[in-house]
Amino acid sequence: MKRRMKRTAGVVFSAALLMGGVTACGSASTNSSNSGTSGGNSTSSGNGQKVTITFDMWGPVPQKYNFIKAFEKKYPNIHVALTEIPQTNYSQKINAEVASGTAPDVMLLWENQIQQFAKDGAVVNLDTYIKNDPSLQPSNFIPAFQQLAQQSGGTYGLPWVWATHLLYYNKTMFKKAGVPYPTANWTWQDYQNAAKKLTIVKNGKTVQWGSAPIGFPGVWYSLAGSAGDQIVKNGKLSIGQGAIKAMQWQNTLVNQLHVEPQPSTGNGSVDLFQAGKAAMEMNGSWMISTYDSITNFKWDVAPLPYDTTPFDGLHTAFFTINSKSSHKTADWDFIKFMMSPQGQKLLEEGQNNVSAEVSLANKTWYQNAGTNGPTNWAVFNQIAKYAKLGYVLLPAGLTTDGTNQFNAVLLGQKTPQQALQQIQQQASQVSGG
Template identity: 50%
Template sequence: MISIVGLVLSLVLSGCGNSSSSSSGTSSKKITITMSMWDPVGTATPSYIKAFEKKYPNIKVDILEIPVDYSQKIHQMIAAKDAPDVILSWEADVKGFAQNGVIEPLDSEISKTKAFKMSDMIPAAQQFKVNGKIYGLPWCYATEILYYNKDMFDKAHLSYPNANWTWQDFEKAAKKLTVVKNGKTIQWGADALSGDIWYSSIGEAGDEIVDKNGNLSLSSGLVKALQFQNQLTNVDKASPRPSSGGQVADLFAAGKAAMTRQGSWYITAYQNNNFKWGIAPLPKEERAYNSLHTGFFTINSSSKYKKADWKLIQFLMSKEGQTLIEQSTNNPSAEMSVAAKGAYKVPGKNGPSDWNAMTESAKSGQFGYVLANPTVTTDLASDFDSVILGQKTIKDIQTEDIPKEQAILDFTNSF
C-alpha cells in the first residue's frame, strides 16, 4: 500500500463509544467516539481533530495508532466487536466490510449534506461503490508520477516530459540520457522499475489488474509491461537491473538516474535534492493510467454514535477539514476544488514547480491493485522483478505465480 501519510486508528480501552450519552451525538453531555488511522500522529492531537472538537465541543475524538498490520488488526477488532466507531478503511477492505454488514452505507447522509459534493470528487472516488452504494469517503489521495532531473535533460538538450508522453518517448529519452564511460554506466536514463510501481505500467498497457469481483485480471498488459521493462533494462541498458527481493537504491535521489517512476509521496522526500527536478504524469501506452492510494472514512455498523460519527466525517470532508488534512499530510484532497487551492504543495528549493502533473494524474488514476490483498500484490511484484533478472519467464508468471496468488485471494476473500 501507497505508504501514504494517513489517518491513524484510535481505540479507547473500554471499547468504542464508551460514554453513556445519547446515541444521537447531539446531547449537551460530552461523548467520546473513536477513529482509526495507520500512520503515527504521536502525542499531539492532529489539527483537523482539534478543529472538529472546537466546532463540536460535546464530541471528543480518540485516536489509536496502528502503524503495523493495520488491516489485520482492524479485522481482529471487528471480530471481537471492539472496532472503532469511524474506521479509516483500506481500499481492499471496503467491499468485504460492506458486503458483511460491518460498515454503513452513507448515501442518505451524503444526499443531505452541504459540506461537500460527490460531483467535486476525482473520477475514481465518484465510482468507488459497492452494489451501487457509497460506503466510504476518501480522506485525501496519493498517486504515481514521473520524476525527472531537469539538469540532466538540459545538458542533453531534451524537452521535459509532459502529459502527452508515451512509452516510446520515455524509452527514447532514457537511451539518450544514459551515459557510459570506460564500459561503466555512470548515469542511467531511468531508475529501475520495481515494487508496486509495476502495476501502473501494467495498467498503462491496458490490463484491469483487479476486476469488479476482486479477482486478478492480468493478461496482455502484463506481458507488454514485462517486455517493455526488459527492453529498457537488458537490451537498451538504459535502466539498472532490480535487486533481488525488490529493494533498489534510489538512484534518482543520488543524482545517478535522470528519471524515476514513483509515488507522489516522494515529493517531500526529494525536497533537498541538490539538482533541479520536476514531475509529470506517467507515460502512457494503451491509455493514461496510474495507481491511486488512499483510505476511506467508514462508519462501524455497531457504533452507538452514528450521528456523531457522521458529523466527524462530514467535517473532515468539508473544505476546512480537507484543507487541514492537506496541510498535515502533504497529499491532495480528492475534492478537486480543494486540491486546486494547493494547500498540499510543499516545493523544495529545486523543485517541483509544475504541479499540473498531480491534476492530470488524478484524472486517469484508478484504484487498481490496491483493491487486492497487499501480500498477493507484493509477492507478484517480486515475481515480475524475477523476469527482468532472468530468474523466471513470463510463462512462469502466467501459469504458476498468478494462479497461486489467485488461490490466496480466493481463500482470504472467503472470510
C-alpha cells in the same frame, strides 16, 4: 514528515497490507451518548454532555497538522479518543478489532478492506447522511470514487485524500543532455529514447542511469493497465497481454539497452534518483515530501509514460462508521468535518496529497514544494481524470507476489510468460483474486 506520513505510508497505502476476512461486526466504545442515525447539522450532545468517540488510524500522526484538535475546537462537546496503530500491521489490527467486537466508532479503512466490510455489514451506508450535503454528493468526487460507490451499492466510506504514481525527472540532467522534458503525452517509446540519451558510461561503468528501477510496486500495475489490461474485473485480478508487454518493455530497458539497473534484491538499495545518479524514476507521489530536501539539482514530475492509453492507480483510505457504534451522529460530525474545506486543508498541508472532492481539488494546500522542485502541480488534475482504484482493491499478498514475479523477469530468472502464469495461478487460489 511534511506529509511526513508520506515517507513511510506510501508503501502501506496499498500493497504492503494483507486483507483478512471479516466474520463479525465490531462494537464501539461504551461511552454514554445519544446515538443519532441521520446526517445534517445536528449535534451529538444536545444535552450538553461530553461525548467521546473512538478513532483508529495509522501513526504517528503529525502534531503540526492536528486535525483532531481542530475538530474538538469546533465541536467542544465531542472528544476524539485516537488510537495510533503502527502502519506495518494496521490492516491486520483493524480486521482483528472488528472480528472481536472491539472496533472503534470511526475507522480509516484501506481500499482492500472497505468493500468486504460493507458486504459484511461492519460499516454504515453513509448515503442517508450525505443526501442533504451538496459538497459530499458522489458527483463532487473524482471519477474513481464515483465508480467505487456504484460498485459497492452505496457510499460506505469517504476518501480522506489521494495519492498516485508519478514520473520524477532530473531537470538539470535533461537540460545538460538537451533532452526535452517529459509531458503528459509521453509514451514508453519517448521514455526509452530519453533514457538512452541520459545514460552515461565511462570506462565500461555506468556513472549515470537514464532510468532508476521502478520505485514502488504499484507502478507495475499502472504500466500493465496502460498496455490494455483491466487489472481488476469482478473483484478479481485481471492481467494478461498488458502485463506481458510491461515486462518486455522493462526487460528491454534493463537487459538489452542497459539504461536501467536490475531491481535490488536486498534491503539496502540506494535511491538512485535522490542520489543524483538516475535521470528518471517512476514512484509514488508521496515521495515529493522526501525529495523536497534535494539541493544539488532541479527536478519535477509528470504523469507516467503509457503504452496505448494513459493509466494510473490511486491510493487512499476511507473514513467509515462502525455499524455497532453508539455515537453515529458524533461520528458523522467528525467525518463531515474531515471532508470540509478546513479538514481537507489540514490533511493536504500535512501530506502533500490531493482532495478527492472536485470542488476542492484546485486548491493549492497540498503544494508544498522543496527548494528545487516540483513545479508541475497540474499533474494531479491530469491524472485524476483517468486514474482508478485498481490493484489496491485486491489482497496485498497477491499483488506483492505479482511484483516478485515481475522482478524475476528482470533478474533473468523467468520469461514474461512464465511470470504471468505464476501470477494467474496464485490469483486463482486467493480469495478476491
